[in-house]
Amino acid sequence: KQEVTQIPAALSVPEGENLVLNCSFTDSAIYNLQWFRQDPGKGLTSLLLIQSSQREQTSGRLNASLDKSSGRSTLYIAASQPGDSATYLCAAPSGGANNLFFGTGTRLTVIP
Amino acid sequence: GAVVSQHPSWVICKSGTSVKIECRSLDFQATTMFWYRQFPKQSLMLMATSNEGSKATYEQGVEKDKFLINHASLTLSTLTVTSAHPEDSSFYICSARSFTSGNEQYFGPGTRLTVT
Numbered sequence: 001k002q003e004v005t006q007i008p009a010a011l012s013v014p015e016g017e018n019l020v021l022n023c024s025f026t027d028s029a030i031y032n033l034q035w036f037r038q039d040p041g042k043g044l045t046s047l048l049l050i051q052s053s054q055r056e057q058t059s060g061r062l063n064a065s066l067d068k069s070s071g072r073s074t075l076y077i078a079a080s081q082p083g084d085s086a087t088y089l090c091a092a093p094s095g096g097a098n099n100l101f102f103g104t105g106t107r108l109t110v111i112p
Numbered sequence: 113g114a115v116v117s118q119h120p121s122w123v124i125c126k127s128g129t130s131v132k133i134e135c136r137s138l139d140f141q142a143t144t145m146f147w148y149r150q151f152p153k154q155s156l157m158l159m160a161t162s163n164e165g166s167k168a169t170y171e172q173g174v175e176k177d178k179f180l181i182n183h184a185s186l187t188l189s190t191l192t193v194t195s196a197h198p199e200d201s202s203f204y205i206c207s208a209r210s211f212t213s214g215n216e217q218y219f220g221p222g223t224r225l226t227v228t
C-alpha cells in the first residue's frame with residue numbers, strides 16, 4: 001500500500017520568497033503524481049500532474065519535479081504571494097491501482 | 113472542461129437518518145468515480161471506487177452497508193450515508209475519471225456533512 005508523507009506540515013514565509021514543499025512516497029511503481037491545493041473548508045484544486053515519464057511540470061510560478069527512483073517529489077513556488085496561502089497536498093497511486101493516496105499536506109501561510 | 117459537481121455542498125441531519133450525496137460529471141463521461149472522506153485537519157482517505165454499472169469496491173474498514181454507493185450512469189454516482197451518527201460528520205469528496213482523461217482524476221467541491 002502506498003504511503004505518502006509531506007514535509008513540513010506547516011510553513012510560514014514572507015511574501016516574495018521562493019519555497020519548496022516536499023513529498024515522499026513508498027511505492028515507486030507509480031504512473032503519475034499530482035499536486036493539489038485546498039483552501040479551508042473547500043474542495044481540491046488540481047495544480048500539476050506529472051506523468052511517470054516526466055521529470056518535471058511547470059505552471060506559472062509553480063514547478064513540480066518527480067524522482068521515482070528515490071520516491072520523492074517537490075513543489076517549487078516562486079515569488080510567493082498571500083493568495084498562495086492554503087494547504088498543499090500531493091497524491092500518488094499505488095502500483096497499478098486507480099485510487100490516489102494522499103499525504104497529510106503542508107499548510108502554507110504567506111505573510112504580506 | 114472536466115468539471116465535477118457535488119450536491120448538496122453542505123447538509124445537517126439528525127442522528128439515525130439517511131443522507132444522499134450526488135456526484136456528477138458535467139462535461140464528460142465518468143467511467144470510474146471515487147469517494148473520499150476527510151476529517152478535520154486530516155488528509156483525504158479513499159472510501160470506495162465505483163465503476164459504472166457494477167458494484168463499488170470498498171476500502172478496508174469502510175462499511176458497505178452503511179455507505180451505499182450507486183453509479184448507475186456515466187455521469188452520476190451517489191453516496192448514501194445510512195443511519196448516520198455524529199462520528200460520520202465529515203467532508204466527503206468525490207472524483208471522476210474518464211477513458212480520455214487517462215490517469216487523471218477530477219475532483220468535486222466536496223460536501224460537508226454534520227450529524228447532530
